[in-house]
Amino acid sequence: xxxxxxxxxxxxxxxxxxxxxxxxxxxxxxxxxxxxxxxxxxxxxxxxxxxxxxxxxxxxxxxxxxxxxxxxxxxxxxxxxxxxxxxxxxxxxxxxxxxxxxxxxxxxxxxxxxxxxxxxxxxxxxxxxxxxxxxxxxxxxxxxxxxxxxx
Numbered sequence: 001x002x003x004x005x006x007x008x009x010x011x012x013x014x015x016x017x018x019x020x021x022x023x024x025x026x027x028x029x030x031x032x033x034x035x036x037x038x039x040x041x042x043x044x045x046x047x048x049x050x051x052x053x054x055x056x057x058x059x060x061x062x063x064x065x066x067x068x069x070x071x072x073x074x075x076x077x078x079x080x081x082x083x084x085x086x087x088x089x090x091x092x093x094x095x096x097x098x099x100x101x102x103x104x105x106x107x108x109x110x111x112x113x114x115x116x117x118x119x120x121x122x123x124x125x126x127x128x129x130x131x132x133x134x135x136x137x138x139x140x141x142x143x144x145x146x147x148x149x150x151x
Contacts, residue, residue: 007054009126021116021144027092028074038063075120083110119144
């Protein structure tokens with residue numbers, strides 16, 4: 001069963017993301033960051049079972065800019081390959097996430113990288129106040145699915 005998790009900048013600026021896409025983005029980001037405080041902000045919620053999400057509240061301007069640069073690089077790297085095989089994805093995720101099991105990809109043989117890169121792009125837009133508001137009648141966008149962002 002798929003699960004959505006929140007990516008939050010503050011009470012009024014946030015979106016939903018597919019949990020697998022967010023885990024794979026976190027794994028890609030952690031190889032790019034060189035800021036221990038920023039890494040702990042990203043890793044904390046990912047490592048503790050039941051608290052998956054990305055909370056961007058309280059970032060300093062330098063941290064925000066480092067994160068934006070790392071997200072842009074992660075997006076570029078992800079798009080350079082069409083998919084990540086399940087065994088590689090699970091192996092990489094296990095290095096950082098406490099409760100990753102063989103069912104991370106819910107039986108899929110791979111994870112397509114385009115939806116993961118789209119989550120990275122959406123986080124950049126969120127951090128730059130450039131994420132468009134959701135359509136009328138919706139509370140937030142949903143990113144990380146193969147069909148693109150969903151209202």
